[in-house]
Amino acid sequence: MSALPLRGTAAAQGVAPAQLLEVANVTMRFGGIVALDGVTFSVAAGRIAGLIGPNGAGKTTLFNCLSRLYRPAHGDIRLNGRSLNDCAPSDIARLGLGRTFQSPTLFDSLSVLDNVKIGGHARGRNGPLTDAFTLPGSRGEEHELERTARAMLAFVELEGAASRPAASLTFAQRKRVELARALATKPSLILLDEPAGGLNHDEVAALGTLIRSIRDQLAITVLLVEHHMGLVMSLSDQVVVLNFGRVIADGTPEAVRGVPAVTEAYLGTRH
Amino acid sequence: MNDGASAIASEKFVADGDARVRIGTWRRFAVVGLIVLAAALPFGLSNYQVFELTQVMIYAIAVLGLNILTGYNGQISLGHGGFFAAGAYTAAVLMHRYGVPYWATLPPAALVGFALGLLFGLPALRFEGPYLALVTLAMAVATPQTLKYFSWTGGNQGLNLAKPAAPPGLGIDRDRWLYLFVFVILLLAIRIAANLLNGRTGRAWMAIRDHPIAAAAMGIDTARYKTLAFGTSTLFTAVAGALSAIVVGFVAPESFSLFLSVSFLVGSAVGGIATIAGGIIGGFFIEFVPNFANDISDAAPWAIYGLAMLLFMYAMPRGVVGSFGPLVAWLRARSGRAAAVSEVSALSTNAKPRQTSQGRLE
Numbered sequence: 309m310s311a312l313p314l315r316g317t318a319a320a321q322g323v324a325p326a327q328l329l330e331v332a333n334v335t336m337r338f339g340g341i342v343a344l345d346g347v348t349f350s351v352a353a354g355r356i357a358g359l360i361g362p363n364g365a366g367k368t369t370l371f372n373c374l375s376r377l378y379r380p381a382h383g384d385i386r387l388n389g390r391s392l393n394d395c396a397p398s399d400i401a402r403l404g405l406g407r408t409f410q411s412p413t414l415f416d417s418l419s420v421l422d423n424v425k426i427g428g429h430a431r432g433r434n435g436p437l438t439d440a441f442t443l444p445g446s447r448g449e450e451h452e453l454e455r456t457a458r459a460m461l462a463f464v465e466l467e468g469a470a471s472r473p474a475a476s477l478t479f480a481q482r483k484r485v486e487l488a489r490a491l492a493t494k495p496s497l498i499l500l501d502e503p504a505g506g507l508n509h510d511e512v513a514a515l516g517t518l519i520r521s522i523r524d525q526l527a528i529t530v531l532l533v534e535h536h537m538g539l540v541m542s543l544s545d546q547v548v549v550l551n552f553g554r555v556i557a558d559g560t561p562e563a564v565r566g567v568p569a570v571t572e573a574y575l576g577t578r579h
Numbered sequence: 580m581n582d583g584a585s586a587i588a589s590e591k592f593v594a595d596g597d598a599r600v601r602i603g604t605w606r607r608f609a610v611v612g613l614i615v616l617a618a619a620l621p622f623g624l625s626n627y628q629v630f631e632l633t634q635v636m637i638y639a640i641a642v643l644g645l646n647i648l649t650g651y652n653g654q655i656s657l658g659h660g661g662f663f664a665a666g667a668y669t670a671a672v673l674m675h676r677y678g679v680p681y682w683a684t685l686p687p688a689a690l691v692g693f694a695l696g697l698l699f700g701l702p703a704l705r706f707e708g709p710y711l712a713l714v715t716l717a718m719a720v721a722t723p724q725t726l727k728y729f730s731w732t733g734g735n736q737g738l739n740l741a742k743p744a745a746p747p748g749l750g751i752d753r754d755r756w757l758y759l760f761v762f763v764i765l766l767l768a769i770r771i772a773a774n775l776l777n778g779r780t781g782r783a784w785m786a787i788r789d790h791p792i793a794a795a796a797m798g799i800d801t802a803r804y805k806t807l808a809f810g811t812s813t814l815f816t817a818v819a820g821a822l823s824a825i826v827v828g829f830v831a832p833e834s835f836s837l838f839l840s841v842s843f844l845v846g847s848a849v850g851g852i853a854t855i856a857g858g859i860i861g862g863f864f865i866e867f868v869p870n871f872a873n874d875i876s877d878a879a880p881w882a883i884y885g886l887a888m889l890l891f892m893y894a895m896p897r898g899v900v901g902s903f904g905p906l907v908a909w910l911r912a913r914s915g916r917a918a919a920v921s922e923v924s925a926l927s928t929n930a931k932p933r934q935t936s937q938g939r940l941e
């Protein structure tokens with residue numbers, strides 16, 4: 309594919325780093341429309357990867373394939389070497405894949421803290437009987453979960469909002485709570501769908517710092533879909549460019565910037 | 580940034596923990612006081628009043644079961660009268676045909692309720708809102724005639740049961756004993772429901788109610804938890820049905836008409852669908868409002884009943900507990916207390932579940 313010449317620029321030198329996420333030949337159709345057409349790329353552990361492309365390029369479709377909300381017609385997606393093909397959406401969190409949505413989807417009637425606690429569901433073991441009769445171990449798990457949830461709220465600098473109803477938050481706060489909730493799943497890879505969407509200049513700058521510390525301090529690999537070019541280019545170790553469901557470039561931000569197809573497809577849309 | 584942040588987080592955690600212990604002690608006093616009061620209550624009332632209050636508690640358990648499903652998981656049921664009947668007949672048949680002692684009929688009734696609920700929960704996965712209401716309506720409509728069909732249920736006549744006597748040596752009569760027996764079961768039911776709702780299971784139920792897709796993305800198996808909510812809900816309601824058979828000493832198909840199912844839903848809405856304590860208010864409404872309506876007008880009791888229902892829903896659209904809950908939550912937040920289930924319930928009456936359930940009721 310046209311993406312290949314750009315491979316192996318930065319981190320793939322010397323010993324090839326472990327590929328945390330491998331997307332191989334993924335095709336997704338809706339009726340007669342091909343939303344994803346043989347998409348292939350991989351993301352190494354410990355990276356921030358940006359997924360960009362014009363509107364309708366298939367970015368969110370790809371995210372939905374990764375989190376199994378859609379089932380691709382062809383292709384394979386591997387996380388840590390394990391294929392996700394036979395997984396249900398509810399298996400994904402347990403396998404180490406967390407996500408946020410384009411418009412933040414909180415559990416509005418619950419408190420902020422409970423929202424983040426629900427992020428820990430997949431790692432939890434308490435069942436209905438352990439809960440109903442608070443059998444041995446259930447309290448311990450709850451305390452541990454509360455500790456994690458509060459730590460994640462502190463990480464997104466919203467520890468003071470823990471007992472507020474989620475419905476009472478501002479848009480920017482909702483995005484942060486959703487991020488804390490995804491982090492509480494303790495993922496190895498986190499998918500961020502337009503995290504900067506709807507944020508003002510200062511909030512975007514703070515978001516950049518936050519995403520870097522997700523990688524550097526929590527050691528979580530990040531794959532983000534984003535329209536905010538400045539943010540993607542300054543944050544990403546690797547940029548994958550989609551257009552009409554195909555990967556047209558894949559490499560470092562500098563390398564991708566120089567590809568004519570990208571300029572045409574993506575930047576060329578600006579008059 | 581993160582080191583500092585997690586240090587702050589753990590301090591905050593400890594601080595909240597202290598507050599919880601302090602206020603927890605006060606709350607414990609209040610709860611113990613209420614329990615003592617409720618246990619002493621029957622000794623100052625007439626036999627009939629004791630019987631009525633026993634019925635209130637039985638309905639409270641049934642409505643609590645419905646609240647788990649409708650209020651906390653967002654699935655509506657117009658068929659809980661049928662599950663109540665299943666519990667009642669399990670107890671009645673075991674006592675009448677097999678001579679099982681009354682107290683020993685509760686676990687089998689619970690099992691029957693749970694199993695039936697799971698069976699219903701599976702097809703319920705395919706339906707939502709008004710469609711689910713119709714599917715469960717089928718249960719309510721079919722119940723009385725199904726009960727008449729079999730001979731082991733006593734057919735049209737139903738089954739007469741010997742009213743259980745109080746254990747000798749306690750020095751209390753049968754009615755007061757049954758009141759206390761039902762009271763203990765109610766306390767157990769409340770405790771178990773609160774534990775479930777405060778824990779991993781309850782959070783999963785509420786997450787599914789609020790946003791099923793996000794819930795699945797968090798690793799919640801939505802089909803499994805929705806079915807489980809159905810089974811848990813009908814378990815509570817079936818136990819209430821068994822208690823009803825024991826206390827009334829009689830079961831007959833016509834006691835379990837469609838109106839019983841509707842009553843549960845009304846009781847749930849009046850008390851507050853996403854609350855635990857709302858079940859008790861609902862129990863009072865179901866037991867007393869029809870009689871009260873009869874007292875006001877012999878000719879048109881149901882018009883009065885309807886009017887009472889409208890007044891309640893107009894004055895307190897979130898139900899009695901649902902409307903006072905936010906006030907309590909605000910007072911608690913002021914005293915720096917962390918989340919507890921009633922606070923969550925108060926919050927959960929905020930917007931979405933009410934809207935959906937109202938939409939479904941219409």
